[in-house]
Amino acid sequence: MKGESAIKSRQGRGTSPLPDVRGYFGEFGGRFVSETLMSALLDLDRSFKKAWRESAFRKEFREILADYSGRPTPLYFARSLTQEMGGAAIWLKREDLNHTGAHKITNAVGQALLARRMGKTRLIAETGAGQHGVATATVAARFGFDCRVYMGSEDIRRQALNVFRMKLLGSEVCPVDLGGKTLKDAISEALRDWSRTVQTTHYLLGTAFGPHPFPLMVRTFQSVIGQEARRQMLSREGRLPDALVACVGGGSNAIGLFHPFIDDPSVRMYGIEAGGRSISPGDHAARFAGGSIGVLQGTRTYVLQNPDGQIENTHSVSAGLDYSAVGPELSYFRDSGRISFDWVGDDEALEAFQTLSRTEGIIPALESSHAVAYGLRLARTMSRDRLIIINLSGRGDKDVVEVSRLLEQKEGTS
Ligand SMILES: *Cc1c(COP(=O)(O)O)cnc(C)c1O
Numbered sequence: 001m002k003g004e005s006a007i008k009s010r011q012g013r014g015t016s017p018l019p020d021v022r023g024y025f026g027e028f029g030g031r032f033v034s035e036t037l038m039s040a041l042l043d044l045d046r047s048f049k050k051a052w053r054e055s056a057f058r059k060e061f062r063e064i065l066a067d068y069s070g071r072p073t074p075l076y077f078a079r080s081l082t083q084e085m086g087g088a089a090i091w092l093k094r095e096d097l098n099h100t101g102a103h104k105i106t107n108a109v110g111q112a113l114l115a116r117r118m119g120k121t122r123l124i125a126e127t128g129a130g131q132h133g134v135a136t137a138t139v140a141a142r143f144g145f146d147c148r149v150y151m152g153s154e155d156i157r158r159q160a161l162n163v164f165r166m167k168l169l170g171s172e173v174c175p176v177d178l179g180g181k182t183l184k185d186a187i188s189e190a191l192r193d194w195s196r197t198v199q200t201t202h203y204l205l206g207t208a209f210g211p212h213p214f215p216l217m218v219r220t221f222q223s224v225i226g227q228e229a230r231r232q233m234l235s236r237e238g239r240l241p242d243a244l245v246a247c248v249g250g251g252s253n254a255i256g257l258f259h260p261f262i263d264d265p266s267v268r269m270y271g272i273e274a275g276g277r278s279i280s281p282g283d284h285a286a287r288f289a290g291g292s293i294g295v296l297q298g299t300r301t302y303v304l305q306n307p308d309g310q311i312e313n314t315h316s317v318s319a320g321l322d323y324s325a326v327g328p329e330l331s332y333f334r335d336s337g338r339i340s341f342d343w344v345g346d347d348e349a350l351e352a353f354q355t356l357s358r359t360e361g362i363i364p365a366l367e368s369s370h371a372v373a374y375g376l377r378l379a380r381t382m383s384r385d386r387l388i389i390i391n392l393s394g395r396g397d398k399d400v401v402e403v404s405r406l407l408e409q410k411e412g413t414s
Contacts (some may be wrong), residue, residue, distance in 0.1 A: 022210020022333040030326035031211040033298050040198040045213040053325050064109050066087040069099040075232035080359040088382035092392045093229050102394030103253045104135040110221035112139040115202035122201040126190040128183035129319030130162025132206030138169035150189045156182040187297050207250025209326035211298030215327050222256025230260050243268045245392035246369040251327030253393040272374045274316030275343035285314040286343040287326045288334055302326045317346040318366035331402045344370040365394035
């Protein structure tokens, strides 16, 4: 891969690569922050682009992913599942086999390397369920950074095990008691910390979201998923897949898988949001089904908000998809028609969680179960000679207690 040109999106011949220099993907993205943060973001943008042009930086990134995280992750043919569905061949990109159990470590390694290069000594991060907090605490331990993770006090209560993990790894977990005491409030608090401490501190944002250059940078790091999948599918089947499916929280595992295929018109792409209990306000996190364009936490994108611009509450059985906005690049490709979006509700995701466990001996994260559920729907409508890749973004060990509680509850009511 070659420097600058490899960073940017190729939108087909004759059009400019995205994002533009101010971080816009068409009308989405940008950099809506205070003046203090603006200079930190400009600095980060310059440092990232310079680092990524250097083959030594990319080489170190690749080597750490190999030795420490276990990349490349396998592309696995799910034979039993394919037989049971009776349609397209289902392949799973095994991001669940990464160190710490999900794709998030890849972005954390990339940003930690960059922060070290920039001479920062401290990392801060936001976390909802705790997965990104654990990934950040992990790289902080590995590279020797001080680390503080902001987490809503409501989430701290619900995710005690991940809180313990972060502390064990040597990080400080800072409760946020503002607003709804969840992810959105943790991001606001992390941005506030950063504006006081930019000299020493890097804000390690966990998804392809927020002000420029975060969406570009996170997508660039996570594109290793799609680059590997492309190579693996070509070597196994001698051709490109017909469809890609990924779940969408902020959008990093989805854009990471999709981006290297953006210019392959035969490859269809499906981003799957959390449909929760129903598509009515407060019951879901399907931004493209129930949202409208607005500015939230530094970026212009689709947001779940009421007509006055108040952010709506969200709900999903999976904490990692439970957020009121979505990455700006996905908003752009949604409006351009390149990527299709749909949603899967709590019940269907729970069913897919069990189906994959039973047929393949793989327990998926509840987030990934949304992609699995949609992939199964899709496979049944496609002929046997077609190929689907489902991004298995994470493993489900973290979810088994919650799933067993939900299934017991269901049995009680049926
Ligand atoms: C955090 C998380 C997600 C959602 O984040 P994206 O940035 O949209 O990928 C999906 N799956 C797992 C396993 C996660 O931990």
